[in-house]
Amino acid sequence: MEKYGRKQELHTGTETEKLSAALPFWDKLSDAEQKLVREHTIVRVFDKNSTVFSRGSECLGFIRVLSGSVRTFLTSEEGREITLYHLRAGEDDVLSASCVVSQITFDTQMEAEEKSRILIVPSIVLARLKENNIYVRCMIYELLTRRFSDVTWTFQEVLFLRIDQRIASWIVQTCEQTGSTEIAVTHDQIARDINTAREVVARMIKRFSEEGLLRAGRGKIKVTDMEMLKNLCFNCRQE
Amino acid sequence: MEKYGRKQELHTGTETEKLSAALPFWDKLSDAEQKLVREHTIVRVFDKNSTVFSRGSECLGFIRVLSGSVRTFLTSEEGREITLYHLRAGEDDVLSASCVVSQITFDTQMEAEEKSRILIVPSIVLARLKENNIYVRCMIYELLTRRFSDVTWTFQEVLFLRIDQRIASWIVQTCEQTGSTEIAVTHDQIARDINTAREVVARMIKRFSEEGLLRAGRGKIKVTDMEMLKNLCFNCRQE
Incomplete structure (x- = not known):
């Protein structure tokens, strides 16, 4: 057992x-x-x-x-x-x-x-x-x-959405579930969840960070512009 | 109506x-x-x-x-x-x-x-x-x-199989359904069926043809080595 x-x-x-x-x-x-x-x-x-x-x-x-x-x-x-x-x-x-x-x-x-x-x-x-x-x-x-x-x-999602849309969707949905704009998560966990490689997530999080959508630290993400993220995110737009 | x-x-x-x-x-x-x-x-x-x-x-x-x-x-x-x-x-x-x-x-x-x-x-x-x-x-x-x-x-199939396996599977299964080794089909139809581009199908059919697995004509395919095709094909091997 x-x-x-x-x-x-x-x-x-x-x-x-x-x-x-x-x-x-x-x-x-x-x-x-x-x-x-x-x-x-x-x-x-x-x-x-x-x-x-x-x-x-x-x-x-x-x-x-x-x-x-x-x-x-x-x-x-x-x-x-x-x-x-x-x-x-x-x-x-x-x-x-x-x-x-x-x-x-x-x-x-x-x-x-x-x-x-x-x-x-x-x-x-x-x-x-x-x-x-x-x-x-x-x-x-x-x-x-x-x-x-x-x-x-x-x-x-895997077959039709671009990788930035998938990552944005994941972040927005997780924030909505937890009721917080801060998420404790590693790039590895996101990668497994949306079915891509860790490096792809790391690159995209860096881009989001440079564009001012979020701040990324070791093992956490803090969303700073939820509206912009929602614009990227496929499911969210339909709400 | x-x-x-x-x-x-x-x-x-x-x-x-x-x-x-x-x-x-x-x-x-x-x-x-x-x-x-x-x-x-x-x-x-x-x-x-x-x-x-x-x-x-x-x-x-x-x-x-x-x-x-x-x-x-x-x-x-x-x-x-x-x-x-x-x-x-x-x-x-x-x-x-x-x-x-x-x-x-x-x-x-x-x-x-x-x-x-x-x-x-x-x-x-x-x-x-x-x-x-x-x-x-x-x-x-x-x-x-x-x-x-x-x-x-x-x-x-779309996410895990290689394109040659998917095309081989499609051909083997279609032959089994029709009970014939000859199929009337265009590259376009196969492409749509297995969710890829026509060019990808054309290239693979050409390779299969060169390897002696089949003969391809305009709008038709004639399988000449079913065993070899089945070896490629994912589902078929399990039978």
Whole structure:
């Protein structure tokens, strides 16, 4: 079990009972199904940078990020990575249950970006619910449809947007999420997030800095002209 | 109605009655719902290269390609296109009903690659069924999950594969679909299909030809060494 960076496995009756009742399909389960979910739902803690799910690891199931953040990505045969989307606290996902969904024919990987607590309804339970309960079945495909949009947006950004637009978008969106104009981040993290090389990010941050859009320090960025950044940023203009 | 290249609109009672009964969710509909579908399902003929669906056109609904072939693609602001997948005779799709599915937040376009007959359950009918019938709702998301896989495979190919692998894959797969080693196709069509420039395809076909993998003539390709092509081709090796 240590293999994938799990340091702890909590399974206290009261906690999983409370958490299970918060699942999006809970009210549609029969008493027997609720019992099954309650008895098998677990909470696991993943250390920063540890693997949550990969081709080699077991098929997880339905997951909800309770705290922390998880990155989902594709890997090429040569080891190149493409970040597809992030799951943050409160978000649900079933892509790590691809063994349960025959329509999913590609392999993704997930890793904890920081120490993360994750609720898991194991795939074996999920498979049984999917088989017998149309509401669970529908919820699984509905969640996957949401991820379909996330992935297609990533696709469009990588293939259609210029690198300055992608970096500007990343900075503006991160500022909006945190409610601050200062971001603690390395060029490496941005590069991985928008699927480019560290050197490309470094060069662009330098240009933004020279143009007075931001000030860059070691491991941090302080936006000084948000309006100009938003003008560059593709998604932001549409708001 | 002429705007999107529709030349004909058939709505003969017997035909749509027969076709409606072949829908994947037909058996799960109430009598009233079956009546609704039967009365509103239509068959439209689209000319080669005409628009089946785009951001500017009306939201279509559930579609089944009865004959011909439909290409689904993304377009950048500058007009660059990325082919996502093809729908061939017998295939169903609901991405042209994105107005019915709030989880789909991106805009795709569809065009007929050849003269095509398409069965359409209009979006207004589909929306009502989705609202009231969990089986239709589930079928919609299930179909979209299948497209999610198609799109992610395209994504991986464009971003991870070398151009020679992508062209080899295209040729091998097309031969397998048609059951022939000869393909009637222009460099332009291949280029659009695998999301590259015509010149790139021309150069690679020339190289393949020099290496004895195929013979290329005006508007056609004849594979002469399928095994060597398969060695290049990424998906094929896994079979």
